[in-house]
Amino acid sequence: EVQLVESGGGLVQPGGSLRLSCAASGFTISSYWMIWVRQAPGKGLEWVANINQDGSDKHYVDSVKGRLTISRDNAKNSVYLQMNSLRAEDTAVYYCARVRGSSGYAFDDWGQGTLVTVSS
Amino acid sequence: EIVLTQSPGTLSLSPGERATLSCRASQSVSSSYLAWYQQKPGQAPRLLIYGASNRATGIPDRFSASGSGTDFTLTISRLEPEDFAVYYCQQYVSSLWTFGQGTKVEIK
Numbered sequence: 001e002v003q004l005v006e007s008g009g010g011l012v013q014p015g016g017s018l019r020l021s022c023a024a025s026g027f028t029i030s031s032y033w034m035i036w037v038r039q040a041p042g043k044g045l046e047w048v049a050n051i052n053q054d055g056s057d058k059h060y061v062d063s064v065k066g067r068l069t070i071s072r073d074n075a076k077n078s079v080y081l082q083m084n085s086l087r088a089e090d091t092a093v094y095y096c097a098r099v100r101g102s103s104g105y106a107f108d109d110w111g112q113g114t115l116v117t118v119s120s
Numbered sequence: 121e122i123v124l125t126q127s128p129g130t131l132s133l134s135p136g137e138r139a140t141l142s143c144r145a146s147q148s149v150s151s152s153y154l155a156w157y158q159q160k161p162g163q164a165p166r167l168l169i170y171g172a173s174n175r176a177t178g179i180p181d182r183f184s185a186s187g188s189g190t191d192f193t194l195t196i197s198r199l200e201p202e203d204f205a206v207y208y209c210q211q212y213v214s215s216l217w218t219f220g221q222g223t224k225v226e227i228k
Contacts, residue, residue: 035217037165045157045165045208047217059215095164103170105212108156108177110164 002026002109009114012086016118018072020081022096022111028091030074033099035107037093046092049081050099063068063089086118123148124209126222132228139196141223143209148189153212156185156194159222160205168207169194199225 008020022034035050049060049070055101058070069082077095099105123146133139143154151172157165167176169185172192182197196203204227209220 004213044222045159045210045219047219050215050217057215061216065181076177103167103174103176104152104155106167106170106176107157107165108167108170109167112164 002098004098004109004111006094006096006111006114009094009116011117011119013120014087014118016086016114018083018086020083020094020096020114020116022079022081024077024079027098028074029072029077029079029098033105034070034072034079034099035097035099036070036079037095037097037107037110038090039113040089040092043092048094051079056103070111083116086116088118090116091118092116122149122211122213122218124211124218126207126209126220126223128223129221130224130226132226134201134228135199135201137199139194139199139203139225141194141196141207141225143187143194143220145190145192145194145211149192149211150213151188154187154192155210155212157208157210158203158205159208165208191217197227202228 003024003025036048052071067085072079093113095113097110100108125144127142154172156169159165185194206222
């Protein structure tokens with residue numbers, strides 16, 4: 001069974017940092033692009049970042065460029081999101097998901113999400 | 121950036137009725153890269169449709185989708201109680217993804 005489990009969320013002050021983790025099981029992440037998507041309270045979904053299979057290609061939504069960094073450790077079957085210089089508008093549930101190339105680059109499996117709250 | 125606009129914002133229907141949800145893109149989208157997701161309160165989104173019209177694994181056949189270019193539609197033929205949720209369309213181009221703002225299907 002495919003499973004993605006996020007962790008590392010919490011309350012952080014503006015300007016602070018957090019590192020989110022996403023541990024995968026039931027499949028090997030080295031064969032897949034992986035992504036982070038976020039959802040602010042009561043709002044819709046926003047793609048945040050993606051990373052290719054070997055970590056050599058990464059892309060970000062404009063609002064997080066220079067502050068959030070996606071990475072992966074295929075040996076640990078895990079994906080990460082380093083979050084620096086956090087702002088109130090980064091408050092959201094952060095989901096990691098698997099990108100299925102054979103399904104038109106749709107996100108075919110998701111974690112349950114981890115809540116990040118940026119507030120003083 | 122391609123903007124996806126979903127309509128209506130809220131759809132109030134009764135179980136057994138047909139639901140038709142629209143997703144319009146600000147410029148042409150490849151049908152191969154248009155997807156639909158369902159999200160229930162407190163849950164992660166679930167992939168329903170990929171490639172504009174292909175049901176994901178385990179998705180019942182009351183869900184269908186179609187469209188091309190800038191206009192796409194998700195249809196739920198007969199609403200079951202578990203179908204009341206928020207639905208998002210999504211597109212992919214050149215390593216960038218965008219979502220529509222969502223359509224809430226609520227019980228009338």
